[in-house]
Each structure stands twice: as structure tokens, then as C-alpha cells.
Amino acid sequence: MSQLFTPINLGPVTLPNRIIIAPMCQYSAIDGQATEWHTIHLGQLAFSGAGLLIVEATAVEPEGRISPNDLGLWDDKTEQALATTIQAVKKYSTMPLAIQLAHAGRKASMPAPWQPGPAVTPEHGGWQPVAPSAIPYDNNSAQPLELTTERIESIIASFAHSAKRADKLGFDVIEVHAAHGYLLHEFLSPISNHRQDMYGGSLDNRMRLTLAVFSAIRKVFPAHKSVGVRISASDWVENGWDxxxxxxxxxxxxxxxxxxxxxxxxxxxxxxxxxxxPNYQVPFARRIKEEVGMPTIAVGLITEPEQAEAIVATGEADMVALARGILYNPRWPWHAAAELGAQVSAPKQYWRSQPHRIKNLFLPD
Structure with missing residues (x-):
């Protein structure tokens, strides 16, 4: 029996299998508002048969966007735009839905990746990035402003407010984005955090913001729903976060x-x-699973069904996440189920696509 296609509990939320669709920025929003692109994009992924679909990094305030075209959830307009998409997806799919709440910090106000270049200036629709310390990410990035403690408190509140909106939209899970060099990760790493106050210096101080954001979200998000965190387990730089x-x-x-x-x-x-x-980040997930005893998602160059099955079956991680791989092949879970002798949920409109050599591949959606 395939372990990849067995259910798993994320606290109070049960997933039908261990295939996770990772959050992937689309750079296709307008003033933070979801567009028809998001409905089409998320709609096709919701038919994939995966266990959980995580909506892309969604900014909790306008200054928290990675680019001017990033998705947001900070006011009634952004909430209503995303509601249109989520209602359409949930009408035709029973797949559990998550949203990744984020703040880009010093990596904000950048162009979309297919338009590489320097930071977008305020004159061209950008804004002033903020960070734990006034240290830019690289030569293309803007010089960030160091956050005051009062401003930090307002960002914590922004995460909580966005979490309330996510609940209203019907999301089952919130993922706190504390990875990939964005604001919470910037506070965690001694490379980007040179503060001398309660948010800098010691490990306890550098963790303070991430823990405060998590607590603020957990307090307002209903107990029957789940909250998780995405981390970068290592900066891959000497004397950095590890x-x-x-x-x-x-x-x-x-x-x-x-x-x-x-x-x-x-x-x-x-x-x-x-x-x-392949599997280059799996050892991090294995250590966290072994030493902390919390459900873990492994991600990064996991592309083949047997590879994903081995990660879960040997206990290296509890789940595997797909990003670019499922963009390239939006029916990856179907093909994995066929290869591993499992079943996967699919809309009845697609049942007749089942290959004749495979029996009972699809479960009712």
C-alpha cells in the first residue's frame, strides 16, 4: 500500500494524502487583489488530487508585498477579490485549502522575476522596504528602513487581521512564512538582524517576532483549523541561521x-x-521530525513518484511538497497514484480519462 496516499492529520485538519502543493507566487495581482488568473491557476491545481493546496505568499499589508503585483489580504477589497476565486474553487473541489501569510521585509518592492532588474522605486509604483536592520539584501535591492518596536507591533497585528480574513474566506489552514529571506526570516538570522533591542542579539530575541506572529494568528484562527510555519532550515552561509x-x-x-x-x-x-x-533539503526535514516530533513537509527537487513515496515510507518526512514540478505537470498526483497503485480524487467530468489498463484510479471528488 502506498504511504504517500494515506491520510494525515495536521492538528485538527485531516488531509486525504501526503502530497502538498507548495505556495508559488504568480505576480498577477492588481493592487493586491486576486484576478481571473488566480481563479484559473488555483482551479486547475484543485483538480490535481493533491492533499492540500497552499495559496501563494499573501502579503498582510501593502508594504509586505514582494512585488507590486503580489497577492494581498489586508482590506475589504483584497478580501473580496480573493473570495471570488476561493468560492469558485470550493464549488468544484473538496481539496483542503491553505494560505501562506507573509511580509517580504527588505526583499519587497522588487520587479516580477521575468522582468529582472533593480528595486521598483516609489515613482514607478514601488515603496520603501523595511527590515530588522538597515541592511539591503543585495546590490539590486533598496536600502531598507530599520523597523521601530511600534512598527513591529503593528505588523504582528496585521498578521492577525489577515488571519481573521482568511478564516472568513474559508481557508482550512494558515501557513506562516518565516523562510526565504523575507521579514520573519530576516529577524531570525544574525546576518540580517543586527538589532540591539528585544528583537535582536540572542537566539531568544531573534525568534521573538516569529513566535509572536504565530501566537497572534493562533489566537484568532479557529481551533478546528490548523496553523503551520514554513522555515528556511539553513541560510547556507557561515555564521548564519542554521x-x-x-x-x-x-x-x-x-x-x-x-x-x-x-x-x-x-x-x-x-x-x-x-x-x-534531488532531496537536498530532506535531511533537514528528517532531523526536525526526529528531534521535535512535529509533522514535517519536505520540499525541493522532489519530482518522481517513487522518490516521494520513499521519503514518506522511510519516515524522512511526513509529507512532500511540489512546486515547479506541479506547474509543469498539474496532474502529477494522478500519475503518481497510477504508478504506485493508489487512488486519487478527481472530478467526475474527468473520470473517462482513466487509462483502460488502470482500474479504479479515481475516487469520487
Missing amino acids: LAQSLELCHQLKKLGCDYIHVSSGGLSAQQHIPVS
Whole structure:
């Protein structure tokens, strides 16, 4: 029996299988508002048969967007625009839905990746980025303003307000984005955090914002729904954020009721040296699973069904996440189920696509 296609509980939320669609920025919003692109994009992924669909990094305030075209959830307009998309998706799919709430910090106000270049200036629709310390990410990035403690408190409140809106929209899960060099990760890493106050210096101080954001969200998001965190387990830079610190963060998050950890890496420093290869981040997920005892999602160059099955079956991680791979092949879970002798949910309109050589591939949606 395929372990990849067995159910798993993320706290109070049960997923039908262990295939997760990772959050992937689309750079297709207008003033933070979802567009028809999001309905088409998320709609096709919701037919994939995966266990959970995580909506892209969604900014909790306008200054928290990575680019001027990023998705947001900070006011009635952004909420209503996303409601149109989510209502359409939920009408035709029973797949559990998550949303990743985020703030880009010093990596904000950048152009879309297919239009590379320097930071977008206020004259061209950009804004002034903020960060724990006034240290830019790289030469293309703007000089960020160091956040005051009062401004930090307002960002914590913004995460909580967006979480309330996510609940109203019907999301089952919230994922806190504390990875890839964005604001929460910037506070965690000693490379980007040179503060001398209660949010800098010691590990406890550098973890303070991430733990506060998680607590604020958990307080307002209903108990029958789940909250997890995505982290970069390592900066891949000497004297940066690393696995040992990640383990301590995960222990603290577990005490606060965190339901899962989504384990990625990198993105904090342009000086990173990442040994990219299949499964290169899986050892991080394995250590966190073993030492913290929290459900973990492994991600990064997991492309083949047997590869994903082995990760779950051997206990290296509880779930696997797909990003670029499922963009390239939006029916990846169907093909994995066929290869592994499992079943997957699919809309009845598609049942006749089942190959004749395979019996009972599709479950009712």
C-alpha cells in the first residue's frame, strides 16, 4: 500500500494524502487583489488530487508585498477579490485549502522575476522596504528602513487581521512564512538582524517576532483549523541561521501549538552556496521530525513518484511538497497514484480519462 496516499492529520485538519502543493507566487495581482488568473491557476491545481493546496505568499499589508503585483489580504477589497476565486474553487473541489501569510521585509518592492532588474522605486509604483536592520539584501535591492518596536507591533497585528480574513474566506489552514529571506526570516538570522533591542542579539530575541506572529494568528484562527510555519532550515552561509537554531525554533513553536513545519532553506543572503540536488533539503526535514516530533513537509527537487513515496515510507518526512514540478505537470498526483497503485480524487467530468489498463484510479471528488 502506498504511504504517500494515506491520510494525515495536521492538528485538527485531516488531509486525504501526503502530497502538498507548495505556495508559488504568480505576480498577477492588481493592487493586491486576486484576478481571473488566480481563479484559473488555483482551479486547475484543485483538480490535481493533491492533499492540500497552499495559496501563494499573501502579503498582510501593502508594504509586505514582494512585488507590486503580489497577492494581498489586508482590506475589504483584497478580501473580496480573493473570495471570488476561493468560492469558485470550493464549488468544484473538496481539496483542503491553505494560505501562506507573509511580509517580504527588505526583499519587497522588487520587479516580477521575468522582468529582472533593480528595486521598483516609489515613482514607478514601488515603496520603501523595511527590515530588522538597515541592511539591503543585495546590490539590486533598496536600502531598507530599520523597523521601530511600534512598527513591529503593528505588523504582528496585521498578521492577525489577515488571519481573521482568511478564516472568513474559508481557508482550512494558515501557513506562516518565516523562510526565504523575507521579514520573519530576516529577524531570525544574525546576518540580517543586527538589532540591539528585544528583537535582536540572542537566539531568544531573534525568534521573538516569529513566535509572536504565530501566537497572534493562533489566537484568532479557529481551533478546528490548523496553523503551520514554513522555515528556511539553513541560510547556507557561515555564521548564519542554521539547523541547530531551526530545531530550537521548532521546539518553541511546538509548545505554542504549531501543527506542522514546512522545511525549506536559503533565500536570506546572496552569498549562499546551496548544494542543489534531488532531496537536498530532506535531511533537514528528517532531523526536525526526529528531534521535535512535529509533522514535517519536505520540499525541493522532489519530482518522481517513487522518490516521494520513499521519503514518506522511510519516515524522512511526513509529507512532500511540489512546486515547479506541479506547474509543469498539474496532474502529477494522478500519475503518481497510477504508478504506485493508489487512488486519487478527481472530478467526475474527468473520470473517462482513466487509462483502460488502470482500474479504479479515481475516487469520487
